Amino acid sequence: MNSTALKWFGRSWMLVVYAFLFLPIFTLVAYSFNDSQLVTVWSHTSLRWYKALMQDSDLIAAVMLSLQIAFLSALVSVFFGLFSAFALNRYRRFTGRGLLSSLASTPLVMPDVIVGLSLLLMLVSVQQALGYPERGLFTILLGHALLGTAYATVVVRSRLTEMDSKLEEAAMDLGCRPWQVFSLVTLPLIMPALLSAFLLTFTLSFDDVVLSSFLSGPGYSTMPMVIFSRARLGLNPSINALATVTIVVVSIVVIATTLYSLRQERQRKRDMALAQRE
Amino acid sequence: MENTSTSALANEPLLRIEGVSKIYDGHIKAVDQITLNVASGEIFALLGGSGCGKSTLLRMLAGFETPSQGRIYLGGTDITDLAAYQRPINMMFQSYALFPHLSVSDNIAFGLRRDGMAKEAIAERVEAMLKLVQLSQYTKRKPHQLSGGQQQRVALARSIAKQPKLLLLDEPLGALDKKLRVSTQIELVNIIKEVGVTCVLVTHDQEEAMTMATRMAVMSAGSFLQVGSPKDIYQQPNSRQVADFIGSVNIFDGLVKQSPANSAQAQCIDVECADALLRVPSNQACHVDMAVGVAIRPEKMLLSHKKPSAKINHVGGVITEMTYFGAHTNYHVKLASGKVLQVQVQSHVDEDNADLSWGDQVYASWGDNAMVLLTQ
Numbered sequence: 250m251n252s253t254a255l256k257w258f259g260r261s262w263m264l265v266v267y268a269f270l271f272l273p274i275f276t277l278v279a280y281s282f283n284d285s286q287l288v289t290v291w292s293h294t295s296l297r298w299y300k301a302l303m304q305d306s307d308l309i310a311a312v313m314l315s316l317q318i319a320f321l322s323a324l325v326s327v328f329f330g331l332f333s334a335f336a337l338n339r340y341r342r343f344t345g346r347g348l349l350s351s352l353a354s355t356p357l358v359m360p361d362v363i364v365g366l367s368l369l370l371m372l373v374s375v376q377q378a379l380g381y382p383e384r385g386l387f388t389i390l391l392g393h394a395l396l397g398t399a400y401a402t403v404v405v406r407s408r409l410t411e412m413d414s415k416l417e418e419a420a421m422d423l424g425c426r427p428w429q430v431f432s433l434v435t436l437p438l439i440m441p442a443l444l445s446a447f448l449l450t451f452t453l454s455f456d457d458v459v460l461s462s463f464l465s466g467p468g469y470s471t472m473p474m475v476i477f478s479r480a481r482l483g484l485n486p487s488i489n490a491l492a493t494v495t496i497v498v499v500s501i502v503v504i505a506t507t508l509y510s511l512r513q514e515r516q517r518k519r520d521m522a523l524a525q526r527e
Numbered sequence: 528m529e530n531t532s533t534s535a536l537a538n539e540p541l542l543r544i545e546g547v548s549k550i551y552d553g554h555i556k557a558v559d560q561i562t563l564n565v566a567s568g569e570i571f572a573l574l575g576g577s578g579c580g581k582s583t584l585l586r587m588l589a590g591f592e593t594p595s596q597g598r599i600y601l602g603g604t605d606i607t608d609l610a611a612y613q614r615p616i617n618m619m620f621q622s623y624a625l626f627p628h629l630s631v632s633d634n635i636a637f638g639l640r641r642d643g644m645a646k647e648a649i650a651e652r653v654e655a656m657l658k659l660v661q662l663s664q665y666t667k668r669k670p671h672q673l674s675g676g677q678q679q680r681v682a683l684a685r686s687i688a689k690q691p692k693l694l695l696l697d698e699p700l701g702a703l704d705k706k707l708r709v710s711t712q713i714e715l716v717n718i719i720k721e722v723g724v725t726c727v728l729v730t731h732d733q734e735e736a737m738t739m740a741t742r743m744a745v746m747s748a749g750s751f752l753q754v755g756s757p758k759d760i761y762q763q764p765n766s767r768q769v770a771d772f773i774g775s776v777n778i779f780d781g782l783v784k785q786s787p788a789n790s791a792q793a794q795c796i797d798v799e800c801a802d803a804l805l806r807v808p809s810n811q812a813c814h815v816d817m818a819v820g821v822a823i824r825p826e827k828m829l830l831s832h833k834k835p836s837a838k839i840n841h842v843g844g845v846i847t848e849m850t851y852f853g854a855h856t857n858y859h860v861k862l863a864s865g866k867v868l869q870v871q872v873q874s875h876v877d878e879d880n881a882d883l884s885w886g887d888q889v890y891a892s893w894g895d896n897a898m899v900l901l902t903q
Binding site: 413415416418419420421422423424425426429433434437438517520521523524525 | 589616617620622624625627628641668673677686689
């Protein structure tokens with residue numbers, strides 16, 4: 250094979266991969282503007298399903314619930330993730346360190362079905378004994394926070410590891426008490442990691458079906474649960490409209506943050522080059 | 528009671544380290560029974576290779592490590608059990624450890640703010656510090672917007688802003704490139720002297736220690752090999768290890784020939800070596816047939832084609848290597864025993880015997896005071 254052929258082979262392979270990845274998404278977006286009742290038949294362009302989406306109070310309630318749970322569980326996950334990462338990273342010797350370390354990463358490798366089932370069993374017996382908690386928002390939140398904390402711990406821990414420990418020593422040397430070291434130096438420096446941990450755990454919670462299905466109670470259906478259950482009964486194109494809205498929102502956020510961090514990085518490189526030249 | 532304490536303070540060195548050890552895992556002695564006094568105003572260097580314990584000792588002074596044994600006193604007060612943030616000691620870190628999220632002036636003000644100083648006083652002090660290190664126009668910059676040399680000056684300003692009783696420098700020039708080092712070295716010493724702060728610095732670079740310190744200690748395996756002024760240590764090393772570590776040196780191994788009692792002038796010890804008989808002025812206690820070394824610095828030797836008339840204190844050999852440095856020339860002279868001698872000849876001296884060349888049979892000679900007897 251000569252090099253031109255090889256080049257064309259490479260390009261077409263890339264095209265195939267891209268098509269595989271993005272064609273379904275484009276189809277989904279395109280069909281959200283389809284007037285037909287059937288997802289698979291194209292009639293003509295309209296915003297009919299967007300109107301239907303706005304009147305679909307069940308679906309909108311599910312989206313709101315999902316957003317609420319995702320936001321809260323991300324907050325809780327980052328909070329606990331931060332402290333477990335800090336403890337694991339900065340305190341080399343304490344009783345139960347090994348246990349904490351392995352427990353913190355167990356949910357990463359454990360299948361969601363098992364985590365969900367075991368949580369459900371525990372919650373049922375707790376409820377039988379204490380009459381609380383009722384399955385609903387709180388229990389879903391609990392499950393998502395459990396999973397999210399494991400992910401947040403990993404993200405924050407890697408940032409703490411690559412952070413120069415001399416900076417904390419310098420802060421202490423200049424008169425900071427341990428909690429001041431944490432709030433004045435450590436926290437500002439790992440802020441980007443906390444942000445990305447928040448985004449990651451938010452996303453994890455937002456698209457989780459398995460844990461939510463195990464842990465939710467009557468009247469508490471998250472968006473993925475509703476979509477999943479409707480898919481079994483035959484999809485309504487208003488789901489396509491919802492997906493399109495989600496894709497647009499996510500794309501805007503992703504593109505904006507990428508552009509922002511790219512610009513920051515370029516500015517930083519320019520500054521450093523300038524400083525060396527002076 | 529009060530009287531005794533003040534009179535004791537008068538003789539009290541600023542820093543007193545008493546039998547300090549740091550033992551890891553019950554048996555690894557990183558620092559082994561160090562005792563040291565540093566007087567007010569001194570710049571004291573801890574010199575040694577990596578793993579000699581110098582950094583551990585410095586970290587114990589800063590409060591980042593607790594000694595396993597011994598006490599540390601600062602101005603007569605026992606500070607051994609004080610936390611790093613309670614000690615009137617500040618440190619300039621090797622990699623500077625500037626806070627990347629804070630501007631130059633916020634970095635310098637960081638320690639002052641922890642002391643609860645008034646805002647105006649902080650601003651005034653920061654300005655004075657910036658002026659001292661000549662960075663007044665860079666107040667708003669972040670550390671990454673500064674060159675290496677500028678970062679080093681910010682780190683210095685930050686570490687002296689709190690007017691510490693003791694300033695610790697960890698490899699102060701280690702992160703700079705060679706060209707910047709010499710000028711920065713002088714600048715750094717000038718600022719330290721201007722502020723008048725007592726200083727303990729750690730370095731593995733003997734040149735850095737020699738040029739900056741008023742007194743220094745050569746460290747190895749957790750203990751001091753020798754403590755003294757840079758000149759003392761260079762001229763009168765007390766062991767092979769020190770002689771070898773500081774500068775280059777030729778060491779002749781030999782046996783003590785005769786008891787030193789009979790010499791007329793100063794006390795001398797004769798050492799029989801493979802290549803020559805050396806008569807070394809020394810009043811160290813030696814006995815006949817004791818194995819000793821005689822150290823001679825390369826720059827204290829003279830080279831000549833002519834054989835010296837005296838019978839002692841010279842060796843003959845063949846030039847095997849010759850490197851011209853401009854101000855001086857380095858020669859390698861291979862002696863009959865196979866030992867290779869390093870000789871450094873200043874260029875103005877060299878002009879007289881400019882015809883020295885590869886393969887020449889030459890004689891190296893030196894004055895009596897060039898030799899140092901090493902018994903360990």
